[in-house]
Amino acid sequence: MKIENIQVLRGPNIWSVSRKKLIQMRLNLQELEHRPTNTIEGFYERLKELLPSLYDHRCSPGVKGGFFQRVQKGTWMGHVIEHIALEIQTLAGMDTGFGRTRETKTPGTYNVVFNYLEEKVGVFAAEAAVRIAEALIKGDDYPLEADIQQMREIRENTRLGPSTGSIVEEAIARDIPWIRLNNQSLVQLGYGKNQVRIRATMTEKTSSIAVDLAGNKDETKRILQEQAIPVAKGITITSTAQVKEAIRKVGFPLVFKPLDGNHGRGATINVKTEEEAVAAFEHAAKISRRVIVEKFITGYDFRVLVIDNKMVAAALRVPAHVKGDGEHNVQQLIDIENTDPRRGYGHENVLTHITIDRDTMDLLSKKGYGLETVPPADETVFLKSTANLSTGGTSIDVTDQVHPQNVFICERISRVIGLDICGIDIMAENLTEPLTETGGVILEVNAAPGFRMHIAPSEGLPRNVAGHVLDMLYPPGKSARIPIIATTGTNGKTTTTRLIAHIIKNNGYRVGFTTSDGIYVQNTMMLEGDTTGPASTEFILKDPTVEFAVLETARGGILRSGLGFGRCDIGVITNIQPDHLGISDIHTLDDLARVKSVIIKSVKKDGWGVLNADNEHCVRIGKQADCNIAYFSRNENNPVIKTHCQKGGIACVCENGFITIKKGDWKIRVQRTSQIPLTFGGTVNFMIENVMAATLAAYLWGIKTEDIRTPLQSFIPSVVQTPGRMNIFEFRDFKFMVDFAHNPDGYNGIKEFLKTVDSPYKIGLIAGTGDRRDEDIRELGRISAQMFDHVLLRQEHHLRGRTRENILGLMVEGLKEVKPDISYELLEDETDAIAYAINLARPGTFITTLSDAVDNAIEIIQNHQDRERAPSAK
Numbered sequence: 001m002k003i004e005n006i007q008v009l010r011g012p013n014i015w016s017v018s019r020k021k022l023i024q025m026r027l028n029l030q031e032l033e034h035r036p037t038n039t040i041e042g043f044y045e046r047l048k049e050l051l052p053s054l055y056d057h058r059c060s061p062g063v064k065g066g067f068f069q070r071v072q073k074g075t076w077m078g079h080v081i082e083h084i085a086l087e088i089q090t091l092a093g094m095d096t097g098f099g100r101t102r103e104t105k106t107p108g109t110y111n112v113v114f115n116y117l118e119e120k121v122g123v124f125a126a127e128a129a130v131r132i133a134e135a136l137i138k139g140d141d142y143p144l145e146a147d148i149q150q151m152r153e154i155r156e157n158t159r160l161g162p163s164t165g166s167i168v169e170e171a172i173a174r175d176i177p178w179i180r181l182n183n184q185s186l187v188q189l190g191y192g193k194n195q196v197r198i199r200a201t202m203t204e205k206t207s208s209i210a211v212d213l214a215g216n217k218d219e220t221k222r223i224l225q226e227q228a229i230p231v232a233k234g235i236t237i238t239s240t241a242q243v244k245e246a247i248r249k250v251g252f253p254l255v256f257k258p259l260d261g262n263h264g265r266g267a268t269i270n271v272k273t274e275e276e277a278v279a280a281f282e283h284a285a286k287i288s289r290r291v292i293v294e295k296f297i298t299g300y301d302f303r304v305l306v307i308d309n310k311m312v313a314a315a316l317r318v319p320a321h322v323k324g325d326g327e328h329n330v331q332q333l334i335d336i337e338n339t340d341p342r343r344g345y346g347h348e349n350v351l352t353h354i355t356i357d358r359d360t361m362d363l364l365s366k367k368g369y370g371l372e373t374v375p376p377a378d379e380t381v382f383l384k385s386t387a388n389l390s391t392g393g394t395s396i397d398v399t400d401q402v403h404p405q406n407v408f409i410c411e412r413i414s415r416v417i418g419l420d421i422c423g424i425d426i427m428a429e430n431l432t433e434p435l436t437e438t439g440g441v442i443l444e445v446n447a448a449p450g451f452r453m454h455i456a457p458s459e460g461l462p463r464n465v466a467g468h469v470l471d472m473l474y475p476p477g478k479s480a481r482i483p484i485i486a487t488t489g490t491n492g493k494t495t496t497t498r499l500i501a502h503i504i505k506n507n508g509y510r511v512g513f514t515t516s517d518g519i520y521v522q523n524t525m526m527l528e529g530d531t532t533g534p535a536s537t538e539f540i541l542k543d544p545t546v547e548f549a550v551l552e553t554a555r556g557g558i559l560r561s562g563l564g565f566g567r568c569d570i571g572v573i574t575n576i577q578p579d580h581l582g583i584s585d586i587h588t589l590d591d592l593a594r595v596k597s598v599i600i601k602s603v604k605k606d607g608w609g610v611l612n613a614d615n616e617h618c619v620r621i622g623k624q625a626d627c628n629i630a631y632f633s634r635n636e637n638n639p640v641i642k643t644h645c646q647k648g649g650i651a652c653v654c655e656n657g658f659i660t661i662k663k664g665d666w667k668i669r670v671q672r673t674s675q676i677p678l679t680f681g682g683t684v685n686f687m688i689e690n691v692m693a694a695t696l697a698a699y700l701w702g703i704k705t706e707d708i709r710t711p712l713q714s715f716i717p718s719v720v721q722t723p724g725r726m727n728i729f730e731f732r733d734f735k736f737m738v739d740f741a742h743n744p745d746g747y748n749g750i751k752e753f754l755k756t757v758d759s760p761y762k763i764g765l766i767a768g769t770g771d772r773r774d775e776d777i778r779e780l781g782r783i784s785a786q787m788f789d790h791v792l793l794r795q796e797h798h799l800r801g802r803t804r805e806n807i808l809g810l811m812v813e814g815l816k817e818v819k820p821d822i823s824y825e826l827l828e829d830e831t832d833a834i835a836y837a838i839n840l841a842r843p844g845t846f847i848t849t850l851s852d853a854v855d856n857a858i859e860i861i862q863n864h865q866d867r868e869r870a871p872s873a874k
Contacts, residue, residue, distance in 0.1 A: 001077065001134065002028040004109070006126050008119055011534055011562035014594055015113050017601045019098050020562060023085070023122040025112040026104070027078050027130070032137075033108035038074030046136045047071060047080070050144060054087050076101070077133055078110035085114045085122075085129035088144070092151035093344065094121060104585045111585070118155045125151065152345045161185055163201045163451040170466035176480040177566055179538060189473065190480035191565075192512070192546035196473045200448045201421050203473060210418035214447040217259050217292050220417065224442055227416050229409060232427070232441045234294030243277050246293040253296035256280035258288030262446070264386025268362065270296050276366075283358070297427040297441055301387045303395075304402070304431075305454055305465055306414040306422040308472040311407045313454040313463040314399045314431060319384040320354045320392030324375025330364065331356075331371040334383070342458070343392075351458060354392035359385050388450075395453035397460025398431060405434040413445060421469065423449020482546060484565055485697055488553045488599045489574030489612075490592075491746050492690045495725050496574055497552040499678065499694035499715055504548050506711040507703050512546035514539075516554070516740075517723055521546060533557030537564025555595045559584045563602055570697050571599040571627075572610040574690065576617040577745035582773045593617040603627040608700040610693055613640040613651070630700055632692035634685060636662070652696035654688055659712075661699055670695055670705045670712070677716045683756045684726070686749040687717075719858055724851075726753070729861050731868055734845040735759075736838070738857050741850045742769060744776060747783040750848065754787045759846035763837050764788035766850050768807040770800035777807060781814020788848070790840070791815060791824040794833045834860045 009015070009022040016022065037043050047054070048068060057067035067083055082099040089096045099114040116122025128147045135142040160168060164185040171178050171189050179188040185200045197204045202211065213219055218236045225231050236259060237246050247254070254277060257267040266287035268280035277293075284291040305313040322333035334354050337343070343351040356371070360383045364370060367381070375381050387393040402410075406426075414422040428440025435441070454463045474480055485504075487497045494515045501513040505522065512521045514536040519527040521543055527536075532554035540549050541564070553563065576593050586592050600609040600621055606628065611618040613631035619640050622629045629649070633641050636653035641662070645651055651662045654673060661668040673682035676691055691712065698708050719727050724740040741750050754762060766784050768777045784791050793811055795804045808826055815822050827833040834857065837847050851857045 001030055001032055001130055003127065003130060004028055006123055007560060008123065009562040010119075011564055011566065012598055012602045013558065013562035014598060015100055016098070017598065019115050020566065021117070021119070021122070022098075022113055022115050022562075023126050025081075025126045026109065027081065027112050028106075028109045029077055030108065032077045036074035036076055037071045037080060040137055042139060043136055044068070044071050046139065050132070050136065050142060051084065051087055053091065054083060057083050057087070059083070076110070077137075078103075078112050081129045081133050082112050082114050084132050085112070085125040088128060088132070088148060089116065089121060089125050089151065092121070092148045092155065094118060094151075094155060105587050118159050120154050120158050121151050124154060149345075156345065158183065160187070161200060162455070163448075164198065166451050166455050166466040167198060167201070167469050170464070170470050171480075174470060174474075176470070176474065177541075179542060181542075188542060191484075191541040192482035192549065193510075193544060194478070194480050194482055195542070195544055196480075198469075198473075201451060201469070202448045203420060203469070205420050205473070206447065207418045207420075211447040213417050214419060214422075214445045215260055217257070217444060218290070220445050223416060224413065224445070227412075229413060229416070230435055230439075230441045232294040232297055232443060234292055236290050236292050237281070238290050240278055240281055243281050243293075244274065247274060247277060250293055250295050254280075255292075255294045255296045256284045257292050257294075258284045258286075259290035259292055260288040264384070264388045264391060267386050268359070269385040270366070294443075297439075297443075299427045299429045299438075299440060302398070302426040302428060302431055303449070303453060304406075304410045304424045304426060305449060305451075306410050306419075306424065307465065307468040308420060309411055309414050310468070311402065311410050312399075312468045313397070313465050314402050315395040315453045315457055315460075316398050317387030317389075317453060318394045318396070318458075319382050319387045320394075321380050321382045321384075322354075322375075324377055324379040324381060326374065326377035329372045329374045330369060330381060333375070333381070351394060352390055352392050354383060356383075359383075359391075389452050390450075394458035397454070397457040397463065399461070399463060402431045403434055405436070406431050409435060413442065417445050419445070419447055420472065421449065422446070482541075482549055483701065484549045484551060484568040485570040485572065485701070486551045486553050486563075486565070486568040486599050486602070487572040487574070487693075487697075488555070488558075488596050489572070490577040490579045490743065491741075491749065492574040492686060492693070493552050493554075493572075494740075495678070495687070495722055496572060496690045496693045497550055498722060499690060499712075500572075500697050501550040502715045502721070503694060503698045503703065503708055503711040504550060504701075506714070507707050509548040510545055511548045511550060512540035512543055513550040513552070515552045530554075534561045534564030541565065553599055555580060555586070555592065556584075558595050558598050559586070563598060565602070567602050567604045567607075568599070569604060569607045570610060570700055571603040571607070572693050572697050573597075573599065573612065573618050573621065574693055575612050575615045575745070577615075577743065578776060579743035579745070580772070581776070583771055589617055593621060597621045597624070600625050600627065608697075610696050610700070612689065612693070613638050613644075614689075630696055632689065632696050634688060634692075636660070650696075650700065652692040652699070654692065657682065659688075659691055659695055661696070661705065668705050671709050676712045678712075678722070680717070680726070680753065680756075684749070684753045686752075687726070719862075723858065726750075727858060729865055731838075731841070731865065733843045734838075734841040734847065736847045736849070736861050738849050738851065738861065743772075744779045744783060747780055747787075747850065750850065751783055751787040754846070754848070757846050759844050761790070761842055761845045762788050763790050763792065763840060763845060763847045764850070765792045765794065765833050765837055765848070766811065767793070767795050768811055770802035770807055774810055777810040778814035778817070781811040781816075782818045783814075784811075785815045785818035785822050789823065791822065792827055792833050792837055793824060794827040794829065796829060831856075831860055835864070838864055 005026040007024040011020050059067035078101045082101045086096045094117040096115050101112050189196045221231045254271040255269050266284040271280050301317045338353045384391045423446035425443040429438045454465045487493045501511045505511045514531045516530050518525045519531045532552045608628045611622045613633040632652040634654045636655040641651050645662050648664045658669040673679045679687045727738045729736045795807050
């Protein structure tokens, strides 16, 4: 078997709109295409022995053991690999269950698709599943546990931590979109101007001064003490020479902890001798140059969580420990404790495995114990000096037991320090009585406190503390989203996107939009290039100045990664015509329609799909849609339009020379086509279609027809507003047009326009694209022969696996099929070709270049214009 490609899909895609996180592996079975599982001796038995938990996979029989039934009866290896990839992720603590395996048009090559929770784990699972299957086929042993452990480690290195993850999960539950901004814990909630950023449990509302104060334990203690809040007695030292002074001022027993530490790192408790004190200082000094020495307060360790100045949770924290049974030694007791199913690697479970470190050995040593010591029955042996869950500690929820005065103290502390999310560590006998009566003290105030002990306590009620964070960031009435209009189609999508953005901008919104020539925010190009994929979409959605997103969405990005957004308000499909067929397993117009339909499937339930009623594939998509549908057509008598409007539907048509909105039997005329510059006086049909699509989308969003009319009149076909879309340059004696048309449908649109052009001599500069089918390249030649008197062919770019000679040869074949005696020339360079065409021009000549390299062609032509005008300017 050979893995030909692995793609990570991160948004709505051709396999599923709701399951956004999928791995798509293109797998060539090679000789195994002729060897289903029932022909491989011993394969079923070995698979069942290695992965017995596959019994739970129901597969098509729909019952437990269904997958094994399929393997026994005979199934293809791609199907087996799909199930292995899902199961090994589940065994590594990431429960997955969706998969599809489909043969491509290439015999023996399959797309194996399955979902993942962590991207890098998903890729690893794809590769590991193939290795496992190959070992099972050969009868070789396979180190499955090593793979599972490696997946756990990858997950821990890449996943969001439990606190950040809980906030993201709550956001998802509230339908708030999110974007991970780095490989750590920096996350954006919401889109555009409505975004809010968090990092772990700090938000963009968190005061940097408050974070600095909380990070400086000495300063925190001073401020709290000034506000009559009980704190532990202590001093800060910076050298071993000061240890004696600390002992004298504070008195045993002591606690040593680094001034800037967290998670209990570098802390030592219950220090009772000078020798222990020196060692404790040196341990803390590895974390921070300044070390706090405090009086060791007896009692219990509590954590109180305050969000938005309101106490929301409290937990009793117990350091990692084991309980003696009089039979097992400490090491054995730890091993037994780690078998608790609630404990896991890193943050995968409620509790973390207990590990042995310096802190553990110090605590045992103080008791005169070692790892081989057998503690008496029922004796509790503490293994860590701090109660952090990340070191194996446990937590007990005590939220409902906190005395009102203690609630007041904690909420006051959050205001005194200034933290919007505040973790307060308290040492006290209990929280049911006021601290002032029990002698309890505040040990620390923490910025970015962990949520794990509250969302998944070892005992007691879990608390949805993340919900309080979202309540603070998105109070009632505040939206997390911005409007999104997504446009796709074979031709016209860039012009339609630009026109929609122009209308929206002229109605008071700050618009971010993506096109095949660049990313724009309002009127400024931010990035140049073909920016129609999910990365460009995210660029717009990350911009905090953007109020409205208009996104051109091409097939390539959908196939490579899925959409860059979860859902849109309005989806537009301009048309579905032959282009890019034979690429990425898209061979027919039905295949292409399936890709484009992802946009309509991603429209929210009460949103709108805008579809071309003159295109059968668009109509078919409309019949299957789950959102509202509106159609546009150049023919108001189109049967689809008539039926749709008879049912009370909304449409946009071209009637009696007007762009008109139809609502049931009502007509609302927007503007004469002849007065819309983009239609070239109403002569260019495909531009009329683009105008109707944009007008309908804007109307459905809620913009009044009178507020659509003016932008339609001010949107001028030009290098500035429609670069590469029918840009006409006027010379003294001739005209030169540049257009991006690069497929048969685009060429036909230009052909219809040229019929309206009064010119005695029409010259065409054309080029092909190497990744199109032979027939598509020939067709460009055929159409060119119908619209030009003389053809110049050049091919210096976009070979994509072909030779220049092959592409030009196919285009010449097409030319000669239609006009055997057609006048044509083969040229080497586009720059020279443009200059050559200009030299051929006679009075009244109309030159057209149909080019993928639009920017280059425009610049060359403008340079020629400048040279022509230069003499008259002197």
